[in-house]
Amino acid sequence: MRKVIMGNHAVSYGVRACDVKVLSAYPITPQTQVVELLSEMCASGEIDAKFIKVESEHSAMTACVGASAAGVRAFTATSAQGLLLMHEVLHWAVGARLPIVLANINRAVGPPWSIWTDQNDSLSQRDVGWLQIYCESNQETQDTIVQAFKIAETVKLPVMLVLDAFFLSHTFEIVDILEAKDVRKFLPPYVAETKIDVDDPHSFGNLGSPSEYFELRYMIQKAMEEARDVVKDVDIEFKEHFGRGYGVVHPYRCDGADVILVTSGTVASTTRAVIDEMRDEGIKIGSLKIRLFRPFPVEEVYEVLSKAKKVAVIDRNISFGHHGIFFQEIKSALYGRTDVPIFGYITGLGGRDVTPKVIREIADRAVSDEKQERDINWIGVKV
Amino acid sequence: MFDYLRYIRERNFPHIWCSGCGDGIVLKALIRAVDKLGISRDEMVMVSGIGCSSRTPGYVDINTLHTTHGRAIPFATGVKLANPKLHVIVVTGDGDATAIGGNHYIHAARRNIDLTVLLYNNYIYGMTGGQVSPTTPRGKRASTAPFGNQEPAFNISDLAEAAGASFVARGDVYHAQKLEKLIVKAVQKKGFSVVEILSPCPTAYGRRNRMAHPVKMMEWLRDQTVPVAKWERLSPEEREGKVRTGIIVDVDKVEYTETNDKLIESLKADK
Ligand code: SF4
Numbered sequence: 001m002r003k004v005i006m007g008n009h010a011v012s013y014g015v016r017a018c019d020v021k022v023l024s025a026y027p028i029t030p031q032t033q034v035v036e037l038l039s040e041m042c043a044s045g046e047i048d049a050k051f052i053k054v055e056s057e058h059s060a061m062t063a064c065v066g067a068s069a070a071g072v073r074a075f076t077a078t079s080a081q082g083l084l085l086m087h088e089v090l091h092w093a094v095g096a097r098l099p100i101v102l103a104n105i106n107r108a109v110g111p112p113w114s115i116w117t118d119q120n121d122s123l124s125q126r127d128v129g130w131l132q133i134y135c136e137s138n139q140e141t142q143d144t145i146v147q148a149f150k151i152a153e154t155v156k157l158p159v160m161l162v163l164d165a166f167f168l169s170h171t172f173e174i175v176d177i178l179e180a181k182d183v184r185k186f187l188p189p190y191v192a193e194t195k196i197d198v199d200d201p202h203s204f205g206n207l208g209s210p211s212e213y214f215e216l217r218y219m220i221q222k223a224m225e226e227a228r229d230v231v232k233d234v235d236i237e238f239k240e241h242f243g244r245g246y247g248v249v250h251p252y253r254c255d256g257a258d259v260i261l262v263t264s265g266t267v268a269s270t271t272r273a274v275i276d277e278m279r280d281e282g283i284k285i286g287s288l289k290i291r292l293f294r295p296f297p298v299e300e301v302y303e304v305l306s307k308a309k310k311v312a313v314i315d316r317n318i319s320f321g322h323h324g325i326f327f328q329e330i331k332s333a334l335y336g337r338t339d340v341p342i343f344g345y346i347t348g349l350g351g352r353d354v355t356p357k358v359i360r361e362i363a364d365r366a367v368s369d370e371k372q373e374r375d376i377n378w379i380g381v382k383v
Numbered sequence: 384m385f386d387y388l389r390y391i392r393e394r395n396f397p398h399i400w401c402s403g404c405g406d407g408i409v410l411k412a413l414i415r416a417v418d419k420l421g422i423s424r425d426e427m428v429m430v431s432g433i434g435c436s437s438r439t440p441g442y443v444d445i446n447t448l449h450t451t452h453g454r455a456i457p458f459a460t461g462v463k464l465a466n467p468k469l470h471v472i473v474v475t476g477d478g479d480a481t482a483i484g485g486n487h488y489i490h491a492a493r494r495n496i497d498l499t500v501l502l503y504n505n506y507i508y509g510m511t512g513g514q515v516s517p518t519t520p521r522g523k524r525a526s527t528a529p530f531g532n533q534e535p536a537f538n539i540s541d542l543a544e545a546a547g548a549s550f551v552a553r554g555d556v557y558h559a560q561k562l563e564k565l566i567v568k569a570v571q572k573k574g575f576s577v578v579e580i581l582s583p584c585p586t587a588y589g590r591r592n593r594m595a596h597p598v599k600m601m602e603w604l605r606d607q608t609v610p611v612a613k614w615e616r617l618s619p620e621e622r623e624g625k626v627r628t629g630i631i632v633d634v635d636k637v638e639y640t641e642t643n644d645k646l647i648e649s650l651k652a653d654k
Contacts, residue, residue, distance in 0.1 A: 026483065027511040027527070036512070039527040053515050053527050053534075056453065056483040081452060113433075113449070
């Protein structure tokens with residue numbers, strides 16, 4: 001069945017197909033419609049899940065941890081400050097190796113208050129040990145929820161799915177809706193290997209002495225490394241079932257490209273339109289969308305970017321005192337392997353529109369202007 | 384006519400509230416109360432969290448802090464400790480103060496720190512689109528309870544009383560003159576004081592609960608509120624579906640910043 005739905009509801013429809021048993025959430029704009037629709041689906045019996053309206057995001061994630069430890073699929077959604085409030089428990093979910101799925105609608109962090117998009121909320125959770133996948137369309141969003149549970153349960157790590165506030169969360173697109181009966185063949189009912197069980201008691205979150213803790217952290221990193229392949233395999237398997245796949249990165253017209261623009265989220269689709277325009281003008285340019293951010297797809301990125309003469313990274317985020325965060329990641333992925341120059345561009349913070357014109361400016365500068373700053377160029381800032 | 388504009392930050396208008404919202408009536412009562420109190424605006428600080436009610440400080444020309452969701456009371460506690468001479472007024476809502484910030488609410492009351500909390504109760508999360516809040520009555524509809532809320536609600540005045548507040552009152556925007564007096568008393572009180580303010584949200588609450596018209600919501604406020612004196616005379620059956628308004632608690636207790644200062648003084652004297 002195809003439906004015209006908003007990005008937020010694409011998340012809800014993804015969850016609807018996954019046999020999730022516990023949902024827990026706290027309201028925050030612009031995430032709210034995700035859980036509103038889910039609460040309706042729960043209450044009407046359309047999905048067989050319990051929905052708890054908790055008193056904060058911290059409790060929302062904590063309830064997911066409890067549910068997941070008890071051996072069922074758990075899901076929550078949030079944005080910005082809500083994600084930041086969850087931070088402590090995000091670590092907990094990783095340490096306890098719980099396959100929770102979270103949708104974060106990228107929203108700028110206050111103060112000053114903003115409800116509009118940028119990536120600093122999710123990127124400030126970079127090092128907690130959650131997988132992060134950035135989506136670009138409503139179809140991809142729905143499909144990625146389903147993939148996320150499969151990935152999470154395979155590597156025993158939680159997965160965060162990320163989409164842009166308003167530019168995606170409130171944009172209506174046609175989505176081929178997944179049905180639970182079809183998804184079950186791809187994602188069978190969840191059987192937890194370890195869980196809180198009266199017949200076979202386990203302890204989660206006990207004291208880890210220096211003689212144990214270190215190894216547990218090593219195992220998380222190993223699971224993350226394994227996840228690089230798992231994300232790819234799950235995507236391929238998904239494509240076999242449903243005819244749609246997304247890759248961990250998405251190169252666009254990169255063959256023979258002298259300059260490659262690196263993007264993520266909805267900026268990726270706007271960028272492709274600009275690439276087409278410039279290719280028509282005879283300029284050798286392409287783009288690379290980063291879909292999987294954690295674990296970082298180092299090899300795939302190297303494969304594409306090492307063939308370019310210049311790389312331009314567009315960041316809708318900033319690590320204050322350093323650079324754009326995707327820029328840093330790209331730089332570290334390529335370090336020592338190629339000397340292709342990499343330029344960083346910061347734009348679109350707090351929901352400032354990243355129009356084709358903005359991207360064209362970046363592209364033009366990257367193509368022609370050798371004199372610009374190497375690491376950080378601010379595009380459109382009025383100072 | 385009372386000159387509200389003296390206290391208004393005109394550059395922040397038009398305000399964000401929906402037509403028919405009760406929050407504008409509270410704003411006016413608050414301004415009249417501030418005027419009546421005669422306290423210099425330099426000695427007053429207004430602190431809010433997140434939500435429709437928490438936009439209030441943005442509109443008044445007083446020292447203001449618009450903080451994170453649920454944390455207005457801890458921010459205000461910091462202000463008060465740094466300079467106990469300041470009159471610190473917290474403007475918050477039912478979601479802000481009794482859900483995500485519920486812990487701070489009860490602990491500030493227990494500590495009896497000299498803050499005034501104006502807690503707008505509209506029974507719902509208005510700003511985010513009408514989700515169930517801790518005060519949504521059982522059976523009432525919300526966007527996260529399309530078939531009616533299953534959970535019992537908090538009585539937020541009782542909560543403050545039980546936690547140890549020295550002044551607790553409940554007012555409503557239908558009785559705006561009375562509300563103004565309650566705010567004056569609450570600010571004058573030394574210790575933790577709360578005014579729970581029933582303020583209608585026709586957009587997020589009314590529309591889902593057969594009170595879409597703001598006038599309907601005002602009538603509902605008029606009909607469900609009972610002054611404390613009359614409340615005492617009602618039987619439990621007669622109290623069903625009603626709420627008492629007026630001063631619920633007014634007691635003198637040791638106040639936190641004062642005892643703290645005294646302790647410091649006495650320790651200094653011992654040296
Ligand atoms: S949503 Fe409700 S509380 Fe918020 S401004 Fe509108 S009427 Fe007032």
